[in-house]
Amino acid sequence: MKWVPLGLVRYTVCLGGLSVFFFLLCILTGPFLMLYYVPDVNRAHADVMDIMQVVPFGSFVRNVHRWAACLMIVCVPAHMTRVFLQAAYKPPRQLNWLVGITLLILTYLMCFTGYMLPWDQEAYWGATIGATMAENSPFLGAKGPFSVLPPDKDIHYIMLGGTVLDQPTLSRFFFAHCIAIPGALAGLMGFHFFNIHRAGGMSGPL
Amino acid sequence: MFKPMAKAEAIDPKKIARREAIRKGLFWACWGVFVGFAGILGASIVRFAYPRIVFEPSSIFKAGKPDDYKAGSVSLIHGRGVFVVRTEKGFYALSAKCTHLGCQPIWYEDQQVFKCPCHGARFDKEGINFAGPAPLPLPRFHLSLSPDGRLLVDKSINVGMDFFLEA
Numbered sequence: 001m002k003w004v005p006l007g008l009v010r011y012t013v014c015l016g017g018l019s020v021f022f023f024l025l026c027i028l029t030g031p032f033l034m035l036y037y038v039p040d041v042n043r044a045h046a047d048v049m050d051i052m053q054v055v056p057f058g059s060f061v062r063n064v065h066r067w068a069a070c071l072m073i074v075c076v077p078a079h080m081t082r083v084f085l086q087a088a089y090k091p092p093r094q095l096n097w098l099v100g101i102t103l104l105i106l107t108y109l110m111c112f113t114g115y116m117l118p119w120d121q122e123a124y125w126g127a128t129i130g131a132t133m134a135e136n137s138p139f140l141g142a143k144g145p146f147s148v149l150p151p152d153k154d155i156h157y158i159m160l161g162g163t164v165l166d167q168p169t170l171s172r173f174f175f176a177h178c179i180a181i182p183g184a185l186a187g188l189m190g191f192h193f194f195n196i197h198r199a200g201g202m203s204g205p206l
Numbered sequence: 207m208f209k210p211m212a213k214a215e216a217i218d219p220k221k222i223a224r225r226e227a228i229r230k231g232l233f234w235a236c237w238g239v240f241v242g243f244a245g246i247l248g249a250s251i252v253r254f255a256y257p258r259i260v261f262e263p264s265s266i267f268k269a270g271k272p273d274d275y276k277a278g279s280v281s282l283i284h285g286r287g288v289f290v291v292r293t294e295k296g297f298y299a300l301s302a303k304c305t306h307l308g309c310q311p312i313w314y315e316d317q318q319v320f321k322c323p324c325h326g327a328r329f330d331k332e333g334i335n336f337a338g339p340a341p342l343p344l345p346r347f348h349l350s351l352s353p354d355g356r357l358l359v360d361k362s363i364n365v366g367m368d369f370f371l372e373a
């Protein structure tokens with residue numbers, strides 16, 4: 001694999017690379033937040049308050065995590081816009097476009113699950129709204145159009161670990177946010193980069 | 207010391223074919239076991255994530271004595287997601303779950319209206335949606351008197367908009 005010639009980084013400012021950078025910042029700070037954060041409904045919010053007010057540099061580390069997450073959300077769609085405008089989704093890069101869309105969705109899921117971890121009003125009702133949307137989605141949700149699954153076998157139930165938001169929900173979101181989705185993201189990113197190499201490098205300015 | 211074989215004997219081609227068949231059979235059997243195991247593990251993990259038993263509040267519960275409610279009052283039953291409304295005529299139980307995306311509306315006594323804090327849906331005292339994104343009225347739950355004289359709410363039974371329990 002060759003290094004990208006620096007001359008390729010131009011007006012497009014290497015948005016994909018920036019997405020990776022912000023992801024790495026999250027990966028770096030997240031596990032440190034986990035040292036103080038316990039996903040227990042009775043203490044999760046107090047733990048976040050401790051991180052903000054008591055832990056040395058706690059508010060700094062948490063804010064790096066938050067800002068990096070938000071900037072990643074800005075960079076990923078911007079990166080996709082660049083790819084679209086350069087028609088870089090065309091053969092031989094079709095597969096990588098699909099991988100990219102999966103990465104986009106996983107990034108959104110990362111934010112959705114992370115947003116609920118502080119377990120405050122915003123987190124609780126935000127997750128309620130997301131869960132209701134899942135419940136009303138086609139095929140997968142018990143109340144959506146073309147529903148086939150019963151209420152205790154649909155996506156809403158597996159997401160909440162029951163029918164109401166409670167401890168099982170927080171445990172599941174924690175698992176998704178800190179283990180399942182970052183793992184899938186890292187693996188798919190590797191595949192994404194390997195595909196760039198296989199397609200013969202970049203298609204135009206980064 | 208490595209000694210070369212004295213002399214390669216002519217092996218029966220049938221024997222070679224049989225060994226080849228065994229080799230292939232074993233190869234695919236191993237793959238079969240592996241794929242089978244992976245399939246079983248995957249299916250088990252998906253099933254594992256659907257709990258068989260959940261520890262949630264019962265959908266049938268008592269909500270105190272009828273006399274605890276003043277005529278004209280709207281009371282949220284905490285942790286149950288239900289409003290008990292008492293009018294001059296009687297009682298009814300409204301779901302405290304917005305029909306838009308599930309947040310909990312708040313009762314404003316001064317304006318006599320339910321407002322949802324999430325996207326601003328409005329419901330009147332009967333639970334009828336009249337503004338904002340909510341597409342349906344708040345469902346009404348079955349309400350009865352238990353033998354010990356308490357209100358008994360059953361969230362598993364939806365009743366019509368004309369249902370109420372006489373005071």
Ligand code: HEM
Nearest residue numbers: 026027030031033034037062069110111114115117178182
């Ligand atoms: C292995 C990687 C990660 C780990 C272990 C991790 C861990 C955590 C933990 C423990 C929290 C709760 C503490 C808090 O609320 O400040 C949290 C919050 C959050 N995480 Fe992550 N995270 C990781 C990666 C990411 C990524 C890649 C994103 C998004 C692209 C992300 C987005 C968020 C968001 C939006 C919050 C809520 C922040 C807040 O309310 O302050 N995380 N994360």
Ligand code: FES
Nearest residue numbers: 304306307322325
């Ligand atoms: S959830 Fe009530 S208005 Fe959207």
